[in-house]
Amino acid sequence: MITLYTWGTPNGRKATIMLEELGVDYRIHKVNIGKDEQFDPEFLKISPNNKIPAIVDEDADGGPLSLFESGAILIYLADKYGRFLPVSGAGRYTAIQWLMWQMGGLGPMFGQLGWFTLSAPEPNPVGQDRYRKEADRLLGVLDKRLSESRHVGGDEYSIADIAIYPWIAQYRVRIKDEIEPLLQKRPFVLSWLDRVGERPAVQKGMQLP
Numbered sequence: 001m002i003t004l005y006t007w008g009t010p011n012g013r014k015a016t017i018m019l020e021e022l023g024v025d026y027r028i029h030k031v032n033i034g035k036d037e038q039f040d041p042e043f044l045k046i047s048p049n050n051k052i053p054a055i056v057d058e059d060a061d062g063g064p065l066s067l068f069e070s071g072a073i074l075i076y077l078a079d080k081y082g083r084f085l086p087v088s089g090a091g092r093y094t095a096i097q098w099l100m101w102q103m104g105g106l107g108p109m110f111g112q113l114g115w116f117t118l119s120a121p122e123p124n125p126v127g128q129d130r131y132r133k134e135a136d137r138l139l140g141v142l143d144k145r146l147s148e149s150r151h152v153g154g155d156e157y158s159i160a161d162i163a164i165y166p167w168i169a170q171y172r173v174r175i176k177d178e179i180e181p182l183l184q185k186r187p188f189v190l191s192w193l194d195r196v197g198e199r200p201a202v203q204k205g206m207q208l209p
């Protein structure tokens with residue numbers, strides 16, 4: 001059995017979407033980051049960087065395995081169940097490349113734009129402008145990619161789509177006034193959001209926990 005330690009944020013939802021897509025048995029252990037539960041010593045044994053998501057797989061090869069970092073969790077689950085990531089060849093590394101692009105680019109930049117928009121103790125136009133420009137640039141990169149390819153990693157739906165979707169779908173609502181005008185310039189991203197958002201596992205994963 002896999003235990004997923006998570007909360008209702010985009011990084012957490014990558015893991016719930018993936019587990020729902022796989023249709024495997026798992027249980028959710030909620031870590032309320034609004035109440036600082038990510039600093040609980042028991043959770044830190046699993047996720048020493050005090051962030052969700054993390055998993056513990058009791059049935060991993062070689063004994064129980066705990067993992068943090070959503071990208072590592074997606075690669076692990078894809079490899080374990082042989083789905084949503086080619087096992088070898090160029091397609092595998094192209095999907096991983098876009099996964100890394102999300103982990104190092106889209107996620108952190110959207111996250112900072114969210115912080116400057118919703119959480120900064122006082123308005124900071126310089127910070128907000130910087131991250132808005134980065135969010136806009138990154139959506140342009142994604143739009144170009146999706147003008148050439150049905151899914152982000154290639155023709156097939158993969159963990160790259162699973163990693164990127166919750167960031168855009170959730171922030172489109174969370175900081176609507178910032179993201180929606182940027183998205184309206186990106187027709188290929190918009191149609192990809194519709195297609196991915198129609199998947200039942202994506203709809204379920206986006207509601208959990």
Ligand SMILES: N[C@@H](CCC(=O)N[C@@H](CS)C(=O)NCC(=O)O)C(=O)O
Binds near residue numbers: 009011033053069
């Ligand atoms: N690179 C990490 C980032 C995880 C992350 O930032 N998680 C946030 C929620 S989306 C968190 O747990 N924040 C709690 C904190 O920073 O104390 C991943 O992709 O797993």
